[in-house]
Amino acid sequence: MIDLKHLRENTAFYEKGFAKKRVKVDVKKLLKLDDAHRAALQRVEAMRAERNEVSKAIPTFKDKEKQAKIAEMKKLGDKLAEADDELNKKFEQLKALTDTLPNLPHESVPEGEDETKNQVVRTVGKPTKFAFKPKDHIELGKALDLIDLETGAEVSGARFYYLKNELVLLEFALINWLMQKFTAKGFTPVTVPMLVREPMMYATGFFPADKNEIYHVNPAEDDLYLVGTSEVPMAGLHMGKPLAADQLPRRYIGYSSCFRREAGSYGKDTKGILRVHQFEKVEMFSFCHPDCSLEEHEFLLSLEEEILQELGLPYQVVNICGGDLGAPAAKKFDCEVWIPSENRYRELTSCSNCTDFQARRGNIKYKGEKGAEFLHTLNGTAMASTRTLIAILENFQTAEGTVKIPAALHPYLPQGLTTIKPKHP
Numbered sequence: 001m002i003d004l005k006h007l008r009e010n011t012a013f014y015e016k017g018f019a020k021k022r023v024k025v026d027v028k029k030l031l032k033l034d035d036a037h038r039a040a041l042q043r044v045e046a047m048r049a050e051r052n053e054v055s056k057a058i059p060t061f062k063d064k065e066k067q068a069k070i071a072e073m074k075k076l077g078d079k080l081a082e083a084d085d086e087l088n089k090k091f092e093q094l095k096a097l098t099d100t101l102p103n104l105p106h107e108s109v110p111e112g113e114d115e116t117k118n119q120v121v122r123t124v125g126k127p128t129k130f131a132f133k134p135k136d137h138i139e140l141g142k143a144l145d146l147i148d149l150e151t152g153a154e155v156s157g158a159r160f161y162y163l164k165n166e167l168v169l170l171e172f173a174l175i176n177w178l179m180q181k182f183t184a185k186g187f188t189p190v191t192v193p194m195l196v197r198e199p200m201m202y203a204t205g206f207f208p209a210d211k212n213e214i215y216h217v218n219p220a221e222d223d224l225y226l227v228g229t230s231e232v233p234m235a236g237l238h239m240g241k242p243l244a245a246d247q248l249p250r251r252y253i254g255y256s257s258c259f260r261r262e263a264g265s266y267g268k269d270t271k272g273i274l275r276v277h278q279f280e281k282v283e284m285f286s287f288c289h290p291d292c293s294l295e296e297h298e299f300l301l302s303l304e305e306e307i308l309q310e311l312g313l314p315y316q317v318v319n320i321c322g323g324d325l326g327a328p329a330a331k332k333f334d335c336e337v338w339i340p341s342e343n344r345y346r347e348l349t350s351c352s353n354c355t356d357f358q359a360r361r362g363n364i365k366y367k368g369e370k371g372a373e374f375l376h377t378l379n380g381t382a383m384a385s386t387r388t389l390i391a392i393l394e395n396f397q398t399a400e401g402t403v404k405i406p407a408a409l410h411p412y413l414p415q416g417l418t419t420i421k422p423k424h425p
Contacts, residue, residue, distance in 0.1 A: 001360035002101045004034050017104035020322035022113050030097055037090040044087050047080045099208055102327040103357035106294075109331055112321030118334070119321070124305065125314030127338045132399045136341030137390040138272045141167070143401060145423050146393075147273060159262060159276045163389075166420045170392070170405065171280060171385050173412035175255060178282045178307070178382050182253035185303070187284065190254045192233035195224040203239065203362030204232045205328030205354070213261050230254035231379040234285040235358055242365040242372045249288035249296055253382065256281060273386040274346070280385035286378045289366065290356065293376035297353040300380040301333050304349045307382060310408045313391050314338040316345050330355040337391045348387050351380035 007014045011027055018025045051073060058069050110119045141147025145165055152161035163171060183189050195217060201207040206214060206228070215226040227233060234254045243250060258281045273279075284303065288296045301317070308315045320332040329352040336345035358364065359374040366375045396404040403420040410418055 001357065002098060003360070004030075004098070007031075008034070014104065018102070020105050020109065020111060021102050021325055022323035023102050025101060030094075030101075033090070033094045033097060037087070037094045040083065040087040040090045044080065044083045047076060047083060051076055051080065099202070102209070102325075103205070103330050103355060105322045105325055106331040106353070106355075108319070109325065110319055110321040113323040114321075115324045117321040118324060119319045121317040121319050121333070123314075123316040124309065125312075125338075127314055127343075128340050128395045130340070130397075130399075134340045134394065134397055135401075136272070137274075137393045140393045140397060140403065141272075143422060144403065144420055146420070149272070156277075158270070160278065161273050161276065165423075166417065167389060167393075169413055169417065170409065170420075171389060173409045174383050174385065174388060175280065175282060176412045177409055179253060179255065181307075182282075182284070182303075182382065187251045187253040190230075190234065190237075190252050192227075192230045192254050192256050194227050194233075194256050194259075195222075196227055196233055196236070197224060200232050200236050200362075201225055203364075204235050204358050205326075205361065206232065209327040215259050215261060226259035227256060228258050228260045229281060229379075230256035230258070230283045231285060234283070234379075235362055235364070235377060238287055238364050239362045240364075242367050243287060243375065244367050245289065248366055248375065249286050249292065251287075252285045254283045254285060256283070258384075272390070274390060276386055279387075280383075282382040284351075284378075284380040284382055287364065287366075288376050288378065290374075290376050293353050293355060293378060296376075296378055297331065297333075297351065300378055301335075301351045304335050304351055304380055304382065308335060308337065308348070311388075311392070311406045313348075313395055315348065326352075328352065328354045328357050330357070337387075338395065339391065340394045346387070348384065348391060349381035351378075353378050 002014070007027070008031060011031075015025075015027055018027075054069055054073055058066055061069055110117060112118065135143070138147070138149070141149075146163065146167035148162040148164060179189050198207065201211075201214060214228060217224045217226060233256075234252050237252065238250070257278060259278050262275055262277060284300050286296055286300065305315075305317065315335050315337045318334045318336055320329075320334060325332055332350055332352040334347050335349040335351075337348040338344075339346045354377045356374040356376055358377045364375060364377065365372040392406065393403050396406065398404065401422055405413065405418055405420065
């Protein structure tokens with residue numbers, strides 16, 4: 001949601017921001033609709049004020065005058081009903097357009113139309129090299145009896161899978177490790193509803209922009225949506241309940257299963273478990289003071305990097321360009337991890353500063369010096385299960401066909417499980 005008053009006073013600034021995000025917005029049409037809506041609102045408010053004033057005075061009139069005033073108010077009521085109807089139409093027209101407006105990009109966001117223009121900020125670690133021909137995660141998953149893609153497809157369709165044996169234990173070790181890590185850093189751990197109402201999808205900016213990516217469950221009755229990230233329900237923790245300024249930042253670490261239709265990825269990453277319909281995720285979410293969100297963004301990014309460094313995975317940090325940024329984010333960093341079988345870096349985590357975009361859409365505020373004001377929201381991936389498991393399998397494989405498990409996870413696994421080895425009859 002955009003502050004229309006601010007847009008009116010800074011039209012060129014907004015036009016430049018929309019252009020940087022490669023989003024076409026007819027700002028003149030928008031302002032014209034806003035003018036029409038405000039004029040309709042003024043007419044309705046004037047009629048209501050007149051009706052209320054006369055209604056209060058009617059008991060003081062004599063009979064004939066009273067009857068005349070009552071008839072007059074009936075006519076005014078009919079006109080008010082028409083004006084209300086017109087106001088609602090103007091509002092819906094205005095809302096339909098404002099709902100499509102993205103958050104403005106921060107000035108430090110690079111120019112560019114797509115992911116090819118994203119800027120590498122830094123590279124940590126060297127790409128993994130082997131003295132043998134490495135296997136991809138599909139080969140490793142089959143050889144070590146860790147991933148069953150065929151049965152997943154038979155049971156549920158393409159892009160579904162079974163994890164088995166040590167890979168299941170590894171997934172839970174990652175979750176437990178991260179929940180304890182973030183709790184020790186002062187984050188509040190939460191599990192979240194994985195089905196939400198439409199207003200939550202709207203508040204976080206997934207609707208209307210990404211509606212085709214979300215599973216809609218039983219629309220005729222429950223009318224709920226499966227979340228693609230726990231960011232969505234975590235944003236709802238403080239909707240309509242202002243936080244005190246001294247309570248900021250309020251940080252959460254959430255766990256959930258995530259569901260994505262991948263409707264826009266036809267033909268991309270169709271093999272294996274890189275791009276799937278269901279996966280597990282540990283997600284950071286922060287409610288913070290507007291003056292501190294840039295610093296908070298760097299802090300969340302540093303935690304993502306800390307995780308990758310402790311796992312020993314080579315990665316690069318990427319500053320996402322305007323055209324690849326998405327609707328809610330003002331700025332986003334991705335951490336891309338090295339995938340040996342592809343001989344390139346692939347996105348593993350994202351970290352976004354949504355400034356006041358979600359706060360305005362979801363009525364999320366803090367109590368400041370001027371009363372209740374919109375705060376800033378940020379989110380960041382601590383772990384997306386399938387992609388993290390791929391990175392571990394491929395980077396820590398050995399010539400003998402085993403996979404060494406990162407030492408950081410050993411305390412969270414059955415005693416003695418430090419290497420995944422082939423199963424023998």
